[in-house]
Amino acid sequence: MLGIVATIAALAVANLLLGTVSIPLRSVAAILFGSDGESEIWRNIVWKSRVPQTLTALVAGAGLSISGLQMQTVFRNPLAGPSILGVSSGASLGVAFTILFSGLGGTALSRLGYAGEVALSLAAIVGAMLVMALIVYVSQKVRGNVTLLIIGVMIGYVANAVIGVLKFFSVEEDIRAYVIWGLGSFARVSGDQMTLFVSLMVLLLPLSFLLIKTQNLMLLGDGYARNLGLNVKRARLLVIASSGVLVAVVTAYCGPIMFLGLAVPHLCRGIFATSDHRVLMPASLLVGAALALACNLIARMPGFEGVLPVNSVTALVGAPVVIWVLFRRRKTELNE
Amino acid sequence: MKRTTIEIRDLSIGYRTHRKTRQVGSGLDASIRSGELTCLLGANGVGKSTLLRTLTAFQPPLAGEVRIFDRPVGQYRTAELARLLGVVLTEKCDLHNMTVEELVGMGRSPYTGFWGGLGREDLRLIDEAIDRVGIASLRGRMVHTLSDGERQKVMIAKALAQQTPVILLDEPTAFLDYPSKVEIMQLLLRLTREADRTIFLSTHDLELALQIADRIWLMEGERGVTVGTPEDLSLDGSMERFFSRRGIRFDRRIGLFRVVRPSVRSIAVAGSGERREMTCKALRRTGIDPVAADGEKRPLVEITDEAYLLHEACGSTRCATIGELLEKLE
Structure with missing residues (x-):
C-alpha cells in the first residue's frame, strides 16, 4: 500500500512537470508555494491546467475504481463495471438533451463557454440520477440479481437509442460537441467547477467505505449473507446507490471514462490476492488514482497532445496490464 | 433435559407472488429437539428445500407458524436470528482469493463490529471450529481450490464459528463420494454430542440417515410430516410405505432398504x-x-x-x- 502511495505521489509530481511545456521541479514548487519570481505563463499553466488536471484525475480514478468494485461485488460478476447499470448512459442522455436541444433554441450551447460547462455537468448529474432512481426502484421490486443486471443493461440501451435519435435531428456542430464530451477527459474541469468536483468526491469516497462489512458479506451470496444478519435488499440498495452516485458525479465532470472502473478491482485482487474489502477498497482507491494519473500523463505527452483521448489510453495501457496480472496469478495458482 | 428448539404448527409452505400462490405443503406439525441430529427425508420436489427456507425465515409461511425457542420466527430481527440459526446451503459460493480461515471467520460477522474486524475471542472460536471439523491442514488454502467435501466441511466450520445453538443444512452430503458422505454425517452427529448443537438436515442418503439420525422427519405429499426415531418409523410401516416401489424392499429386520431382483x-x-x-x-x-x-x-x-x-x-x-x-x- 505504501508503495502505491509513493507511486501516486511520483505520478502527481510528473503530471505537474511534464507536458508539451516542461517546467522544472524548482519552478513548479515555487509556483505552488506562492513565491513571485516565476514567469506568468508557467504560473498559468500550473495553476489553470496542470493542478486541476492532476486533482481531477486523482479523484476520478479513485471514484470510478471504487464504483466498479462495488458493482462487481453486488452482482458477483467480474464483468460488471461502473457503467453496467446504464448510469453513465443516463449522464450521456442528459448531456445529449442539453447540447442537442439548445441548438434548436438558436444559440449552440457549445459556444456558451463557462455557463455551458455548468449546464453540461448539471444535465449529466440529473440524467444519471434519474436512471439511478429508476434502478433503485427496480432493485426493490425484483428478487434476483441477474434480473436487475439485465434490466440495468436494457435501460442503458434505451438511453443510447434515444441519444441516437437526438443526434439524427441535430446540427453538425452540436453533434461534434457531444462526441467530444463523450471521449472523456480529465482536462475539461477547471476553476470553481474543479473545486466543487473535488470537494464532492472527497465527501463521497469516505462514505463508500462505510459499506465495507456489507460488501464482504455479499461475497457469500444472498442466502449466507442473510443468515449472517445482513438485510440483503437494503444492502443492495445502499451499495448500488453509493456506486451510482460516484459514477454519476465523475461522468458529469469528466465524461464517460471507460475501463478504469472495470479493470482496477481485478488488478487489486491480483496484486493483493484477497477478496476482503477492508483491503480491496483502499487498494482500489489508490490503484485507481495512480492509474488515472499515469493515463493522463501518457495522453498528454508531447506529440500525443489532442490526439489521444483518455479513454483510448486507459484501455491501451490498462488491458495488457490486467491480462498480465491475471496470467501471473493463474501460474502461481497452478504451482500451489 | 432435551427441549424443543424449533416447532412447526399447522404450517403451510410455498411461494406467493402478487398474482398467485403455489402451495408446496400444508398442515405440517413437527418439532426439533435440542442436542439431536434430525434428518429430513423426502422425494425430490416434495418441498424439503422450501421447508428449510421457511424454517430459516428466508421466506414467510403461507399459514400456520414456525416457532424458534417458543417465539414465532417472524418476531425475530434478522440480526437476532443470525445468533440462533446457522445454515449450510446447497448454493455453491463462487469465492476467489479467500482463504479457508477467512471464510470460517465470516461466521463471526453477527458479533463483529462496524468494520468486521476479528478480536481475540473471535480468533479463538475460529480455531476451535476449525479443529472440531478437522480441517486444520486446510486453513491457509484458497476456498476455490478445495474439493466438494472439503468445502462442505469449511461451511460447517463457518456455521460452528457462528455459535448458534441450531444448525440447519440443506443436503450437505449431495455430490460427495460415499466415504465423504459418511464422514460428514459422523461429524454432524459428533457435533450434536460434543459441541451441544442441534442439527437438522435434509438428505437423500436414506441408508446413512437411518443409521445415524436420532430422529427422522418423513415428508410426503398429502400426509405431511411424520416424525419418529428411525426404528419406530420402521416398525409402524412408515418407511415401507414411503418407499413402496417395485424393486425396493424395506427389510424390517435390519431396518434398511434392499434392492430386490426377481429370482428365477x-x-x-x-x-x-x-x-x-x-x-x-x-x-x-x-x-x-x-x-x-x-x-x-x-x-x-x-x-x-x-x-x-x-x-x-x-x-x-x-x-x-x-x-x-x-x-x-x-
Missing part, C-alpha cells in the same frame, strides 16, 4: 459364517434364491474354509472364489 431359480446352501452370508448375497444379486439344504432335489453349494463346492446332478465342481462359482452357475 433356487439353490441350496450349506455352511456358515461370513462366507455363507456373502455367497447368499451374491446369489440373490444374480437372481438365484438361496435356501437351506433340505430334501428337495436342487443344486447344492457347500461352503468350506478353503473353497465353494458346487454339487449338481452331473457332478461336483470346486471353486476358489465366489466369482468362479457364479460363472459356473451361468
